[in-house]
Every structure is written in C-alpha cells, then in structure tokens.
Amino acid sequence: MKILAVFALAASAALAQPFPLEELISLAHSGPNAPGLKERITKTLGARGGNAVWGQDYLFVTSAPEAVTISIDNQPAGPMARIEGTSLWMLLTKMRTGATHSFQYYSAGRPLGDRGDAVGYNPDSYQKPGVPKGKVTGKRTIVSRIYDGMTSDYWVYASPGVDPSVPAPLMVWQDGQGLPGEFSRMRLFTVTENLIQQKLLPPMVHVMIAPGQSPQGKAMRSVEYDTVSDRYARFLMEEVLPEVEKSYKLRPDGYSRAIAGESSGGICAFSVAWFLPEKFSRVHSAVGSFTSIQWRPQEKLEGGNVYPFKVRKEAKRNIRVWLSDGMDDLENEHGSWPMQNIQMANSLKRQEYDFHFRFGTAAHGGAQASLDLPESLAWLWRDYDPAKTSQEYQMDPAEKEKPFFRVTISNRDAQ
Numbered sequence: 001m002k003i004l005a006v007f008a009l010a011a012s013a014a015l016a017q018p019f020p021l022e023e024l025i026s027l028a029h030s031g032p033n034a035p036g037l038k039e040r041i042t043k044t045l046g047a048r049g050g051n052a053v054w055g056q057d058y059l060f061v062t063s064a065p066e067a068v069t070i071s072i073d074n075q076p077a078g079p080m081a082r083i084e085g086t087s088l089w090m091l092l093t094k095m096r097t098g099a100t101h102s103f104q105y106y107s108a109g110r111p112l113g114d115r116g117d118a119v120g121y122n123p124d125s126y127q128k129p130g131v132p133k134g135k136v137t138g139k140r141t142i143v144s145r146i147y148d149g150m151t152s153d154y155w156v157y158a159s160p161g162v163d164p165s166v167p168a169p170l171m172v173w174q175d176g177q178g179l180p181g182e183f184s185r186m187r188l189f190t191v192t193e194n195l196i197q198q199k200l201l202p203p204m205v206h207v208m209i210a211p212g213q214s215p216q217g218k219a220m221r222s223v224e225y226d227t228v229s230d231r232y233a234r235f236l237m238e239e240v241l242p243e244v245e246k247s248y249k250l251r252p253d254g255y256s257r258a259i260a261g262e263s264s265g266g267i268c269a270f271s272v273a274w275f276l277p278e279k280f281s282r283v284h285s286a287v288g289s290f291t292s293i294q295w296r297p298q299e300k301l302e303g304g305n306v307y308p309f310k311v312r313k314e315a316k317r318n319i320r321v322w323l324s325d326g327m328d329d330l331e332n333e334h335g336s337w338p339m340q341n342i343q344m345a346n347s348l349k350r351q352e353y354d355f356h357f358r359f360g361t362a363a364h365g366g367a368q369a370s371l372d373l374p375e376s377l378a379w380l381w382r383d384y385d386p387a388k389t390s391q392e393y394q395m396d397p398a399e400k401e402k403p404f405f406r407v408t409i410s411n412r413d414a415q
Contacts, residue, residue, distance in 0.1 A: 025054040032081040064107040100367045117367035124194040124374035125187045132160035152212035161203030167249040169204040169256040174265030176208025200378040225264035226294040228302040230275035253389040258282035267304045277317040286369035291335030308343035321355040326362035354393035
C-alpha cells in the first residue's frame with residue numbers, strides 16, 4: 001500500500017507539472033531581468049525569440065541591436081523591454097482569446113521582419129487533466145518510385161482508443177514536420193485528445209508527412225502540392241499508407257479519411273479529395289494556394305487557379321470541405337490568395353457542396369487554422385458513424401439560405 005501511495009503521489013506530481021509555455025509565461029511575469037529568462041526563451045522559442053500564448057497572456061520576443069517597438073492590431077507602436085544582457089526585447093501583455101492578433105516589430109525607424117499573427121487559443125487547445133494521451137512515432141523516411149527517388153519524412157500519431165489491429169479512421173497532414181512536438185503551433189495532438197474525450201472525434205490515426213527532396217537535392221514541395229493531378233494522391237495511396245499499415249490498420253473507405261494542409265498543402269489536400277473522393281472525402285484547407293504556382297501552359301499543365309471553375313463545371317464530388325483564409329493573405333505574381341479562396345467558397349456554394357468558409361484577418365500562415373482547429377475538426381467529422389462506410393454529403397440548409405460571399409474594400413477609398 002505504501003508503494004502504491006508513493007506511485008500515486010509521483011503520478012499526481014507529474015500531471016501537475018506545468019506545460020513549458022506556461023512556465024515561460026510565468027517566468028516572464030517576473031520581468032525582463034528575471035533569472036533564467038533568456039535560457040527559457042531560447043529553449044522554448046529559439047535564439048531569436050518568437051511569440052507564446054497561454055490563456056490571456058501574450059508574450060512577444062524578438063532580437064535586434066537597437067530598441068524595438070511593437071504595433072499590435074494596427075495600433076500605435078509601443079516600447080518593448082530589453083532582456084538584461086542580451087539583444088532580445090520582450091513585451092508581455094493581456095489580450096482577448098478566441099481571435100488572432102496581428103503584430104509588427106519596428107527598430108531604427110523601419111519594420112523589423114514580416115508582420116505576424118498571434119493565436120488566442122480556445123480552451124480545447126490546452127491540455128486538460130485526466131485526458132488520455134496518444135502515441136507518436138519517431139521520424140520515418142520513405143523513398144518514392146512515383147516521384148523518381150524522392151525522399152520524404154513522415155510521422156504517425158495514434159490517438160487514445162486506437163487499436164493497432166483494428167482499422168482506424170485516418171487524417172493525413174501535409175507539411176507534417178511542424179506538427180509533432182510540444183511546441184507545435186497547431187496543438188494537433190492536444191486538440192485531438194480533447195475532442196475524442198468529448199466524443200466529438202472518433203479515435204484516429206494522423207499521418208504527418210513532410211515535403212520531399214529529389215536525389216539531386218531539389219525541394220519537391222511545390223511539385224508535389226501545387227500540381228493539379230492525381231500524382232500526389234497515388235504517392236499517398238500506393239507508397240505512404242502501405243508503410244503506415246505495417247504499424248496501424250487503416251479504414252479503406254473515403255468516409256473515414258480526411259486530408260489537411262496549409263498554403264500549398266491546402267490545395268494539395270483539395271486535389272487529393274478531388275481526384276480520389278472515394279478514398280478521401282473530408283478536406284481541411286487553410287490559406288490554400290488556389291493560384292497559378294504550377295501553371296505551365298507550354299506543357300499543358302493546369303494551375304490551382306482553375307479549381308474555382310472546375311468546381312462549377314465538372315462533376316460534383318462527394319466531399320466535405322472546410323476552407324479558411326484571411327484578408328491579409330498573399331498577393332503576388334501567382335495570384336491573390338484571399339480572392340481565390342473567396343472564389344472557391346462561392347463555387348462550392350453554387351454547386352451545393354457541404355462546406356464551411358472561415359475568413360479572418362490574418363496574413364499568410366497557420367494562425368487562423370490553429371485558432372479554429374477544435375471547431376474545424378469537430379465540424380469536419382460531425383455525425384461520423386463507425387458502422388457506416390459512406391455518406392452522401394449535403395449542404396447545411398442554413399448555408400443554402402445565405403447569400404454568396406461579396407467583397408468590400410476596407411483599406412482604401414474606391415476610385
């Protein structure tokens with residue numbers, strides 16, 4: 001009994017240990033001269049800083065030789081404090097949660113780096129006591145025949161409730177290298193575990209795959225993700241998933257499979273479901289690059305810019321789609337990310353797809369997707385029934401009654 005009591009106390013103490021970001025924020029409350037603050041920032045955020053959020057506490061840290069100011073949500077810039085003995089500058093402030101907050105650093109009268117977005121996470125993005133944890137593998141590597149010797153790294157996460165011998169629902173994530181680990185911005189594992197505990201998600205396997213590299217050292221991300229073809233879908237089906245199934249059995253029906261990504265990974269997710277809806281019927285696309293990045297007219301290759309028109313004019317696929325973007329997303333030679341995502345939403349609406357469109361204020365990146373993740377995953381997997389292998393997706397009647405999305409110019413006068 002004494003041994004059991006000691007074990008119980010040790011387990012209780014382990015559960016009570018604060019999350020590293022919480023520890024960092026707590027230390028930052030003691031001010032820029034707090035002993036060990038620099039080391040904690042370097043360990044948690046990196047040598048040049050970053051931003052961390054815990055509840056309503058937002059910590060901003062950056063590196064510069066001269067004094068730094070910060071503008072948050074387009075408000076006048078205010079001073080940051082130097083962390084003693086370093087070139088790091090910090091601001092700890094309280095802001096509301098459930099939103100993204102833009103920020104821009106300035107030094108020596110000029111912008112310092114690109115504008116960023118901090119995420120005011122919702123409660124289900126935080127670890128909760130008593131919620132079982134899943135398991136994630138170490139990095140694995142695959143050599144592709146479909147992509148002529150390309151190597152790709154991937155990780156496999158099995159949520160609580162997954163039995164390796166029983167076929168499980170699946171979700172594949174592009175740019176998966178950023179998802180494992182305790183400092184993942186998306187907090188995918190935590191959100192998954194919390195939603196499973198609430199029975200808003202089925203127990204599932206996440207496969208997180210990084211962009212590949214050719215034998216010559218060429219980055220293959222855009223070729224894989226932005227090309228409008230079934231090649232990447234075949235890579236998943238014929239090469240990646242058979243390797244995963246050596247460890248975990250997967251359900252083969254598209255009803256039990258989702259695919260997700262951001263930016264080029266977002267259009268990639270849509271492409272996989274577009275070409276293979278019977279294998280992947282749930283799509284999670286954030287800041288999707290529905291633009292002309294891989295448009296090669298001389299080679300008769302379509303670019304992602306055609307998707308809004310494909311959706312309107314080609315046969316309807318039986319897929320469910322969560323789209324998100326922000327009004328400050330990219331505008332460059334390949335196209336307009338905000339306008340193309342609005343076009344995609346209107347095309348999906350016109351054809352009466354089962355879709356949801358979240359349009360926020362963030363720039364290009366994962367801030368909006370990270371904020372929305374508890375809601376978006378619950379929406380994408382709503383009414384999932386493990387006894388079924390198919391479902392005819394229908395547009396929500398409430399969405400059917402709403403108008404098409406329209407654009408208002410907000411940052412300048414109309415000419």
